[in-house]
Amino acid sequence: MSFEYTPPKYAQLIAELERRIESGEYPPGSPLPSEHQLMAEFGMARPTVVKALGVLRDHGWIVTHQGKGRFVRGRPAIASTQQVRTGRELLDRKEVQVSSRLLTTGPAEAPNRIASYLGITPKSSVVLRKTLVTRDDEASEVSSTWVPADVAEGTALADSADLKQGVRRYVEAAAGVELDHIIEHVTARNPTPEERDLLDVKASAALLAVYAVACDATGKPWIVVETVLPGDRHELEDAYPIR
Amino acid sequence: MSFEYTPPKYAQLIAELERRIESGEYPPGSPLPSEHQLMAEFGMARPTVVKALGVLRDHGWIVTHQGKGRFVRGRPAIASTQQVRTGRELLDRKEVQVSSRLLTTGPAEAPNRIASYLGITPKSSVVLRKTLVTRDDEASEVSSTWVPADVAEGTALADSADLKQGVRRYVEAAAGVELDHIIEHVTARNPTPEERDLLDVKASAALLAVYAVACDATGKPWIVVETVLPGDRHELEDAYPIR
DNA sequence: TCGGTTAGCTTGACTGACCAAGCTGCCTCT
């Protein structure tokens, strides 16, 4: 018997058309072959061709005009700017893989801002993990993770050893939830005395403060990660469609 | 004859299932009726039912497990947190509708950072429009718009009258392009002397600087809008899925 | 009791066919 995997026909058509668009064979603005032409060339039934073309339209590769045809828009520029979102990177970062120094770990009281993001009352019990991340032998950012105490209980989150997996995995496993989306809050502020020493910046320096709130599909928050970055060394980038 | 519009069957099924999920009739985690049950209840063929369910899956309402069924995730939380992206708001903002004061308008040389974003050589000719926006009688932000001189030529962008439409419209009309997506860069810095006076902040204040670069579908940049906000009065928010 | 087989459920992929609706250019009739 054979374990070869052949992708579905419609997926093969998608891949082939994306290739032709990227190679310039179908330049932006030009019409795609009609459904019947594609049926003949690839030996597929119309619903199969239509399904592939629908995916390409949803992904922004082409536009369709009923009665006229389908036209190339080009490779979706937004997909090519490899999206590395700050918040997600923080949640999945493994401490053992980045050069970081563990500063604080264990129970704490939730500050106002964090409690607000977590939907709990201020000064509730939480577990705090604070690390200093260095890049190229230079202090780069201070990262703090807050998780409600009842969630963190029994996990390695309160241990003083570097985490082997991202925070997200621990919480998903402990609470039995699937984290679904992240809400990011970004603001600017001056450093606290502690941050001033750790990051080796002046008291008047402008810092970027990023708060990433990880929520499940119902919108319930589970984790807050705060990252503080010196503005003169860091820049956040984000791309999104206008429509 | 009749001009009544009846939505396609699959769209009706989508709307009905979304309604049932929102009303709690199909709570999160519960299984949806199987394809055959939906076929029977709504009198549709299977491909029609499957098409509707595929859209719901793509939009994040449900998850599907081959062999087990389809399960409710709930109203996509990410869609309900009404996304008001800073960059898009800046591009479509009508100066006549916000309380703003025009500071500078006319030809200028492109600073390094702006030239880099626009993909032109530094000190190239651009048209600059700088405004001070006030909210609740308090200086709120300084917003600067840069457009290459050859694009802005002949438009109202260089005039000293408030724009009646968003910058985006003027550029799309003048250049005959359709702007497709925005790339945002966010950083933190201290104010320039001019910004210090305008925003009435201390020289050591931490400001959020947001650069929104508007590009067409091919990725070519057309407009850069810089907005400078005092960090203690502003916070940017952004939501996105984890996967 | 345990373990493997199987029947019956689910979704995934695909086919060939049909009709409707929108667009374009030709062709005929005036």
Added chain:
DNA sequence: AGAGGCAGCTTGGTCAGTCAAGCTAACCGA
């Protein structure tokens, strides 16, 4: 020559049916 209509292209939506693949539970034999 001009106006109208029609033919032939395009995409949009729907149907009844087939086969494959994944999951579950009941069943049956060792």
